[in-house]
Amino acid sequence: MTDDLPNPALLPAGLADLLPPEAEREAALVEAMMGVFAAHGYERVKPPLLEFEDSLLAGSGAAVAEQTFRLMDPVSQRMMGLRADTTPQVARIAATRLGAQARPLRLCYAGQVLRVRGTQLAPSRQLPQAGVELIGGAAPAADAEVAVVAIEALAAIGVTQISLDVTMPTMVPALMDAAGLDAPLRSSLARALDRKDSAAVTTLVHGQAGALAALPGLMAATGPAEGALAALDAAELPPAARAIAQNAAEVLAAIQARAPGLRITLDPVEFRGFRYHTGVAFTLYGPGMSGELARGGRYVSQNDEPATGMTLYPDAVLSAAPASAPMRRLFLPIGADGAAFRAEGFATVAALAGEDTPQRLRCTHELKDGRPVPILTKD
Amino acid sequence: MTDDLPNPALLPAGLADLLPPEAEREAALVEAMMGVFAAHGYERVKPPLLEFEDSLLAGSGAAVAEQTFRLMDPVSQRMMGLRADTTPQVARIAATRLGAQARPLRLCYAGQVLRVRGTQLAPSRQLPQAGVELIGGAAPAADAEVAVVAIEALAAIGVTQISLDVTMPTMVPALMDAAGLDAPLRSSLARALDRKDSAAVTTLVHGQAGALAALPGLMAATGPAEGALAALDAAELPPAARAIAQNAAEVLAAIQARAPGLRITLDPVEFRGFRYHTGVAFTLYGPGMSGELARGGRYVSQNDEPATGMTLYPDAVLSAAPASAPMRRLFLPIGADGAAFRAEGFATVAALAGEDTPQRLRCTHELKDGRPVPILTKD
Structure with missing residues (x-):
């Protein structure tokens, strides 16, 4: 309900009214x-x-x-x-x-x-x-x-069935630092990683210092946390990158201890x-x-x-999030007191003039013999 | 707690942080x-x-x-x-x-x-x-x-002991209109009314058309609604002003019917x-x-x-508003599960490292034999 159909020029682009409900x-x-x-x-x-x-x-x-x-x-x-x-x-x-x-x-x-x-x-x-x-x-x-x-x-x-995606934004820069990569190669590699282009990554790291050798493998390991952690564990990493991996493993273990059923993915090479x-x-x-x-x-x-x-x-x-049940709207005839019904969770909608009918006030309930009853609408 | 004592230049004048609680x-x-x-x-x-x-x-x-x-x-x-x-x-x-x-x-x-x-x-x-x-x-x-x-x-x-002040911002303009007042006199009269200067008001309306004759009396009637309404009722008012007074009387009657004990004051001549x-x-x-x-x-x-x-x-x-009771803060030792205590209304504050003591985490309660007990502080 955040569309601006009546007049799209009414509000600036990207700014909208949130309406009931x-x-x-x-x-x-x-x-x-x-x-x-x-x-x-x-x-x-x-x-x-x-x-x-x-x-x-x-x-x-x-x-x-x-x-x-x-x-x-x-x-x-x-x-x-x-x-x-x-x-x-x-x-x-x-x-x-x-x-x-x-x-x-x-x-x-x-x-x-x-x-x-x-x-x-x-x-x-x-x-x-x-x-x-x-x-x-x-x-x-x-x-x-x-x-x-x-x-x-x-x-x-x-909101359930959440999945948690964990990344280590400092991992790729740490590997590049350890390999002593120059600026042009850093940005080429960053672009290839950003595109998830594993062929380009493999080509770029070929012939570079050993610190980068792990990259294609880490890229391939992206996915469910356990597999990715195992790949990180098995990889040959320079000390700074090893510390990052170790920290991520500890964070993941602490999350899994607190939220055992949670679906967790790990992307070791995402950094943008x-x-x-x-x-x-x-x-x-x-x-x-x-x-x-x-x-x-x-x-x-x-x-x-x-x-x-x-x-x-x-x-x-x-x-x-799942929709919540809208409030029941109880029509109050002119002069009727609604306090008891509000205490029961009704929204009481008071008639203020003769033309205020339950239909006009969009009521779901009306009073019959002093008790709220649903208003039956014709199908 | 909206003062900016540590550094008054930190935020622009009139803009403040609201802090806990x-x-x-x-x-x-x-x-x-x-x-x-x-x-x-x-x-x-x-x-x-x-x-x-x-x-x-x-x-x-x-x-x-x-x-x-x-x-x-x-x-x-x-x-x-x-x-x-x-x-x-x-x-x-x-x-x-x-x-x-x-x-x-x-x-x-x-x-x-x-x-x-x-x-x-x-x-x-x-x-x-x-x-x-x-x-x-x-x-x-x-x-x-x-x-x-x-x-x-x-x-x-x-928040109780509310008082409701009712005004009729169109009353004075209606009286001025009915009297055919010119602009300089209108603004002099407006200033005198704004200052609540009844002597000046009496002087200014003296010799003007009868529509304004009621003004000093209405000014004096400002106060509890019943007296002010009686004064309005007794005043000689031109038709437009009479309609405004009649409407105010109906609104006040409707309010009194819904909120019998409410303290209501009425100022018939306030319009700024x-x-x-x-x-x-x-x-x-x-x-x-x-x-x-x-x-x-x-x-x-x-x-x-x-x-x-x-x-x-x-x-x-x-x-x-009266202050509400602050949340009780229960210290959770490393690894303890607090879900049951949160369900009882505690804020559980988890230790994450050895130096996290109940005092540092400003806890009011700690666990003894698995139950929350108040932390006794020395006076």
Whole structure:
């Protein structure tokens, strides 16, 4: 119901109204997910929509700099940005207002972000976000916790059959570094990996230092976590890459201990699209074609603190979640008192004038002998 | 907890972080109020934060035009505004996307608005709003319903001892029109009324046409609704003013029938600050010095539809509402499962590393023999 059929020029491209009943559903599922975060000790913060661009675009915020709307602040005469991501704001809060609080700090948030341009696949320029950040904890158990909490939040609203895709965005750069690759070859190899072109990768690494020899094998091992982990384990890796693999194995073991039935895939050579991740990165997919429901992973927060987090996309979650039953609408004749029926879960819709009929007010129930009865509609 | 003590320059003036536990409290009370709106048949809509300025500033939006941030849309090359009020957007939705739906239409919303400048009394430039709009109903019962629903929403979150201030912003202009007052005298009289300067008002109306003779008496009658209504009833009023008084009397009777104990004051001559209201206007005050909690009243929506609504200010409501008990935080040793305790309402806070103690994680409870027990702190 986010189409703009009556007049497509009414709203700017990528900005839409959410109508009944979707607006209510989205709000309800956001609050249900936030309830799960709170139950795991994540405390809510609400940063403002606008702040100075130099603080908004610092650290991980740089990744969305070109997607950020800018405004001049007439009060300070400084440039402000309209947030395009919430994680950098939470990092700022953790480093400043909550800088003195003991670590790890568990924070959560829900709100809107705005983007200068949409993409063909994701045309929306206003996106809801709800997420968790765990700041000041370096243990693999911290990464596992944020992934599992996100999955539990989705389960709480009926989204099951989730699959978790784990990547190690630092693995390919570590192998390239160990091989001492020059810049042109780095970018050729990056493009070939991005295209999943294993023939090109094999050709490019042929004759290069041994650090890269593992690449074609790792590429082929992408898939269910167990096979990919076994391939990583068997591969000859330089020390930095071995440490990355070891960390990923520990994170995966911690996730599997907490969520035994979860479907997990591992792509050891994926490294695009995770512009500030420094350890494992996560993407959660819903059932069928419902697409990405959440993204996250490990990063370095302000003041060089280790951090990990997950951002859920409530607009995508809304499509993946089962529809909830609409509220029963009970027609109240002029002057009738509806308090008792509201307490039973009815929406009472009061007639205010003679022309207000149950049909006009789209009621599902009316009062007969003082009790709500369903209104029978002719087929 | 919205002060910026560590570094006042960190955020622009009037923009603040809401920290734990306030951010959680605000979200909870907004959703509780929205639940009351839904129970009265108000269906939620979620307009975007940005839209073209010509639609955003149409109709009642003109009242906040100078308070609206503007942005160039790089996609359409047209100017967009960042909403400074939600009512005009709901009016747009009612007239377009929901234009074909039978009236009256009951809609509700919750979200943020942004203002170019704060005032000395209200320095915030980002304000949460939550409200109801009833579009396409002209009956006094509609005005009464929005006022009573807002009061019920406040009661649901523990804000009682509300007083409702009712004004008739069209009364003074109607009296001036009937007296055929010239522009300089109109503005002198408006200033005197604004200052509540009854001596000046008496002097100014002396010798003017009879329509204005009632003004000093109406001014003196401002106060509890019954006295003010009696004074209105006794006053000699020209027909347009009499109709306004009659409508106000009907709205007040409908409110009193629905909320018998409510404290209501009536100011028949107040007319500033209600820039688009065409009938009764409402202000809700909380107990003590908690200030304005909500504003609303009757207006003309798009396509000349009669409409009435109320906007609640969750930031003010947050100050007026009683504090809720913070969540109990249960320390979970490494590897312990907390699902059963979360189901009991605990926030479980998991140790992820050896240094994570109950004290560091600010826990109130720990497990003893598998059961949560309060952690005793030394005084």
